Amino acid sequence: MTDQATFREPDVFERKCMSRDILHGLTTRWSVLAIAALAEGDFRFNALRRRVDGVSERMLSQTLQGLERDGFVSRTVLQTIPPRVEYSLTDLGHRLAGPVLNLVETVHGSVDEVVAARARYDADRSGDRQSVDGVPASD
C-alpha cells in the first residue's frame, strides 16, 4: 500500500492530493460548525440554521450538500406536509467529528491566551520594534 514515500506523515503537503481537497471542504467557515452541531444530534434544516447562528440559507444548504457528497452527513427526506428533512452524521462523519470537536474545544479553552497574544502583537506593531536576536550564522 505504501508505495510512494516514507509515509509517516500524510501527503497533505502535496498540492494535488485528495486529503488536502477533502480537508479544505471540511474546514470551510460553516462545515466545521455544521459538523459540531450535528455531533450533538440530528437536526432539521431550519433547526440547524438556528443552531449555527449567522449562516444563510444558501450557505447552509451548500455546506450540507458538500458534506453529504463527501459522505459525512446523511440527508433523510420525510414525505410529509410540510416537508421535513433530517440531517445526521454518518459513521464516517462521526469519526471526523471527533477531531473537529476536539479542535473546537481546544480553541475554546485557549480564547484568553489568544486574546492576550493579539493584544501583545498589536501593541508591539504600534510601538517600537525590538530586535529579537543577534546571533550570527555560519551557513
Next chain:
Amino acid sequence: MTDQATFREPDVFERKCMSRDILHGLTTRWSVLAIAALAEGDFRFNALRRRVDGVSERMLSQTLQGLERDGFVSRTVLQTIPPRVEYSLTDLGHRLAGPVLNLVETVHGSVDEVVAARARYDADRSGDRQSVDGVPASD
C-alpha cells in the same frame, strides 16, 4: 456565569464569538497545513514554503502573520547575511497542533471512503432520484 444557556457546548455557535473568529483564522486553506508542517519541527520561510507545496509567498507570509498574532507561532529573526527567519510553534501552538494533526490524519485515513461516497453521490444525481423515505409525520 452561565447566564445565557445550558452551556455544555462551547459558544462557537454564536455569531459574535471569539472562538469562532479564532477557529476561522485557524481553518484557512494554509494555516492548517502550516501548523501541521511546523508540528514536525522548525522551518525557515522558504523551507516551509517548499514543505507546504503550492503556497505562494504572499499567502504563506500572511498566514504566518496571522498565526503569530494569535500566539500559535513564534518568529525568530536571525540577524545574519543573508537573513534567516525561523518559525516554530509556541506551546499554545503545539496544543492546537494536536487536534489539527488528528484531524488531518483522520481525513487521510478516510480518503477511500470519501472518494467512494463522492462517486455514489455523483452517480445518484446524474441518474434517477429514488425516494429515501415515506414515513408520514404527525407534527
Next chain:
DNA sequence: CGGTATCCCTAAGGATACTG
C-alpha cells in the same frame, strides 16, 4: 533570504425573492 506591495481574478459568502 525573507519578505512587502501591487494588481487582478476567483471563490466564498450574504440578501432577497421565489418554488415544490
Next chain:
DNA sequence: CAGTATCCTTAGGGATACCG
C-alpha cells in the same frame, strides 16, 4: 418547511515586481 436561483459584495488567494 426546505430549499433554489439570482444578484451582488467581500475575502481569499495567485503572479509578479520590488525592497531590506
